[in-house]
Amino acid sequence: MPLINHSKKEVQFTIELDDHHERGLSFNLMVMNQKGVHEVTLKGKQKKVVKIVSEIDVSELDSYISGSSNSIGIILKSGRRSREL
Numbered sequence: 461m462p463l464i465n466h467s468k469k470e471v472q473f474t475i476e477l478d479d480h481h482e483r484g485l486s487f488n489l490m491v492m493n494q495k496g497v498h499e500v501t502l503k504g505k506q507k508k509v510v511k512i513v514s515e516i517d518v519s520e521l522d523s524y525i526s527g528s529s530n531s532i533g534i535i536l537k538s539g540r541r542s543r544e545l
Contacts (some may be wrong), residue, residue, distance in 0.1 A: 461510050461534070465502035471538065472501045475512065478533025478544065491516055495535070 465471050474497035495514050501507055534545040 461512075462507070463500070463502060463510055464507045465505060467503040470501065470503050473536050473538035474499055475510065476535045476537070478511075478535050487512070491518070493523070 461475075476497045477493050492514070494516065498510075498512050499511055500508075536543045536545070
């Protein structure tokens with residue numbers, strides 16, 4: 461995901477996947493979020509491509525999961541502020 465900090469100041473925020481579990485849309489994304497949020501820091505005027513990569517332990521799941529997801533929602537949070545993409 462390409463990110464750009466247009467400010468001259470450093471910014472820190474977290475990225476999480478919107479798993480829509482309250483609406484029953486994606487169990488796969490809920491499992492992908494099990495390790496928590498991903499922290500990002502961008503220096504002033506910095507451009508950065510962020511890749512979210514994590515290993516998922518599925519050994520304790522009751523059922524096997526597979527498949528793909530489209531239009532994954534992204535939530536950026538910094539302090540009390542958040543933005544949904």
